[in-house]
Amino acid sequence: MKTGYYPGCTLKTKAGNLERSAIHSMAALGIEMIELERWNCCGAVYSLADDDLIHLLAPVRDLIRAQDQGFDRVVVLCSMCYNVLARANLLMREDEVKRDAINNFLEEENDYNGEVEVVHLLNVLKDDIGWKKLSDSVKRPLTGLRLAPYYGCTLTRPEEISIDRGISPKIFEEFIEALGATAVSWEESETCCGSYQIISNPEAAKETVSRIIGSAVNREADALILSCPLCEYSLGNRQSDLIESESDLHEIPTFYFTQLLALALGIEPEESKFDLNTDSAREWLSEKGLLASVEA
Amino acid sequence: MPITISTKTVDREFTKKIEEISGEPLTKCMQCGTCSGLCPVEATSDVSPRKLIHMVTLGQREMVMNAKFAWLCVTCYLCELRCPRGLDIPKIIEATRQVKLRSNENFIEPFEIETVMELPQIAMVSAFRKHTA
Numbered sequence: 001m002k003t004g005y006y007p008g009c010t011l012k013t014k015a016g017n018l019e020r021s022a023i024h025s026m027a028a029l030g031i032e033m034i035e036l037e038r039w040n041c042c043g044a045v046y047s048l049a050d051d052d053l054i055h056l057l058a059p060v061r062d063l064i065r066a067q068d069q070g071f072d073r074v075v076v077l078c079s080m081c082y083n084v085l086a087r088a089n090l091l092m093r094e095d096e097v098k099r100d101a102i103n104n105f106l107e108e109e110n111d112y113n114g115e116v117e118v119v120h121l122l123n124v125l126k127d128d129i130g131w132k133k134l135s136d137s138v139k140r141p142l143t144g145l146r147l148a149p150y151y152g153c154t155l156t157r158p159e160e161i162s163i164d165r166g167i168s169p170k171i172f173e174e175f176i177e178a179l180g181a182t183a184v185s186w187e188e189s190e191t192c193c194g195s196y197q198i199i200s201n202p203e204a205a206k207e208t209v210s211r212i213i214g215s216a217v218n219r220e221a222d223a224l225i226l227s228c229p230l231c232e233y234s235l236g237n238r239q240s241d242l243i244e245s246e247s248d249l250h251e252i253p254t255f256y257f258t259q260l261l262a263l264a265l266g267i268e269p270e271e272s273k274f275d276l277n278t279d280s281a282r283e284w285l286s287e288k289g290l291l292a293s294v295e296a
Numbered sequence: 297m298p299i300t301i302s303t304k305t306v307d308r309e310f311t312k313k314i315e316e317i318s319g320e321p322l323t324k325c326m327q328c329g330t331c332s333g334l335c336p337v338e339a340t341s342d343v344s345p346r347k348l349i350h351m352v353t354l355g356q357r358e359m360v361m362n363a364k365f366a367w368l369c370v371t372c373y374l375c376e377l378r379c380p381r382g383l384d385i386p387k388i389i390e391a392t393r394q395v396k397l398r399s400n401e402n403f404i405e406p407f408e409i410e411t412v413m414e415l416p417q418i419a420m421v422s423a424f425r426k427h428t429a
């Protein structure tokens with residue numbers, strides 16, 4: 001089965017580990033992800049000003065590309081891109097006035113009325129593959145690992161574009177259990193990592209990150225699992241900065257959900273580009289024996 | 297923080313402007329404070345989302361424009377998820393940011409960011425979208 005796929009900018013650089021591990025895993029599960037041609041940056045945040053249509057052009061153009069290339073859906077991995085594309089799509093379906101204005105402005109493109117479905121990869125795993133088949137495909141069950149799912153903000157809010165229930169979603173937990181690991185129940189799974197404040201107000205973002213890591217440590221999580229490159233940057237790459245000032249916290253490794261999926265499916269670890277994760281994440285993998293190949 | 301209301305301090309145009317940019321009917325807010333209770337940045341900020349909405353409704357332009365809150369908001373949508381009046385609070389907060397940004401004033405200066413090389417693109421694009429004119 002083939003499906004259209006929108007990577008977004010960060011997956012081509014800093015988050016190459018999210019992209020590669022996903023493509024290899026999905027191929028192993030029988031789904032070929034075909035990258036959209038001529039995609040552009042979605043804008044990273046959905047335009048919230050009612051009179052601002054200009055920032056909707058970028059995501060809508062991506063959706064038009066998907067439609068032109070014959071895809072009835074587009075799969076997204078990055079949480080922020082998912083949010084922007086799904087919200088823009090919803091607007092094109094529901095707001096006739098804005099839809100007409102955008103279509104008129106993009107006169108060189110085909111008209112678009114929200115025909116394409118925007119789906120996050122977790123939904124493909126749940127709805128197309130199914131947890132049962134996924135768990136049957138696991139070659140290296142992650143038994144004994146306590147993994148804390150981190151939804152962050154953009155996968156489940158606002159509710160109309162949520163990948164699961166808006167309040168107390170369970171899809172991430174179900175995914176973790178399908179890999180044979182234990183999903184940790186913790187307070188911070190649906191909170192915000194600080195998002196763009198890591199640039200504008202880094203002190204505030206540090207406080208947020210320290211609260212999130214503190215909660216995961218308290219719940220004795222072995223690792224934090226996420227889907228957003230900005231969360232990975234703040235909670236992963238920058239985590240050690242804050243641990244210096246918070247002596248009672250120990251470091252906790254962070255991974256993209258697709259990286260653990262790839263490991264569980266027995267895909268060679270090189271395909272998941274763990275070199276882009278932190279040193280401590282790699283050390284943890286090797287301690288757990290997860291960097292060795294799975295015997296055929 | 298007491299709010300002094302007089303014909304001199306009430307700017308009805310400001311309230312109208314925020315309603316226009318956000319597309320949200322401010323008078324629907326019943327000041328229950330649910331949003332403030334859920335907001336992750338409220339504790340370390342000068343005002344809460346409930347209070348900000350109150351100040352906007354009362355046409356307190358100066359107060360709103362001087363508050364730090366809107367610049368600390370992370371647009372996490374936790375407030376919106378449970379607002380009993382169905383208000384899209386992040387849109388109202390965005391409108392207050394837009395008033396400053398549309399007068400061509402930046403909140404952050406792109407050239408002053410030191411960690412550019414290590415930042416993921418979505419961090420920069422989102423911060424510039426939210427905090428620069």
Ligand code: SF4
Nearest residue numbers: 325326328329331379
């Ligand atoms: S939760 Fe809604 S109604 Fe209550 S104070 Fe906040 S905005 Fe107003």
Ligand code: SF4
Nearest residue numbers: 335369370372373375
């Ligand atoms: S969107 Fe802004 S105001 Fe609402 S809860 Fe999040 S940080 Fe607070």
